[in-house]
Amino acid sequence: MIVVTGATGNVGRPLVQALAAAGEDVTAVSRRIAEVPEGVRRLQADLAEPETLKPALHGAKGVFLLTSPDFLAAGNLSDALRVIRAAGVPRVVLLSSQGVGTQRHPSNLEDAVRESGLEWTMLRPGNFASNAYQWAESIRTRRVLEAPFADVALPAIDPQDIAEVAAATLRESSHAGVIYTLTGPAPISPRQQAEVIGQAVGEPVQFRELSRDEARSRMLTYMPEPVVDATLGVLGEPSADEQRVSPDVEQVLGRPARTFADWAARNVAAFR
Secondary structure, X not given: OEEEOOOOOOOHHHHHHHHHHOOOOEEXXXXXXXXXXXXXXXXXXXXXXXXXXXXXXXXXXXXXXXXXXXXXXXXXXXXXXXXXXXXXXXXXXXXXXXHHHOOOOOOHHHHHHHOOOOEEEEEEEOOEHHXXXXXXXXXXXXXXXXXXXXXXXXXXXXXXHHHHHHHHHHHOHHHOOEEEEEOOOOOEOHHHHHHHHHHHHOOOOEEEEEOHHHHHHHHOOOOOHHHHHHHHHHHHOOOHHHHXXXXXXXXXXXXXXXXXXXHHHHOHHHHO
8 A cells, every 4th residue: 555645736646546547555645635536545634743644554565755835844754754664664755856956945854754764765856847827817817927037948847747756666666765856858938838838728828027026026925935035046047957857757657758738738728
């Protein structure tokens, strides 16, 4: 049995589906109860309250760890890892961030996993293709995409690819002790994303560039300030490593990573 925390999000949901489709017994854990595929067990629990995880862990061979943006302020991953280890679970897979490797984000979560005594794998995705959902309302209502750094390109990763890599690393012990950096197959800028979404919806999407200050003000309404500043740093002044296409998705899955156009076509309903 495999336990998936954060099971209702952009990565957790397709991960649960992928594991269930592969014939695995799955327990989907989230802070709010949500629909899950037939045959999947669901449990309301919170990594910030590790004791709530105990009912999910009996007989588990692996746990996928996905923390919320506010987790560092609310909880300690070491506490959850102690509960997981005490339950006899041998392996964890952590959804980390490319920013840990480029030292833009703190390494607290990865450090806790390394020190846990458990077999581990780290997944470090870069810019998510699904971040484009932030533009959905303006594209639906005005056919306008507003973003900073119009022509700075990053290789956006499809959350479905993250989920499929996570499924492979949870099912196969050969990935133990490995860190995978997960990116899309080619860099794409916000201006280019507007063009791709326009092609998906069948109508042109106008691009309007925001200043850094405008973008920061908007982002502070839904993200903590340190996360906002780190994110703007990546979007506006990415390092060579942050713009580099990683081979790790193809290495694990045996196929190229999905393009942003693939993601937009699959999720076009959000923009119509």
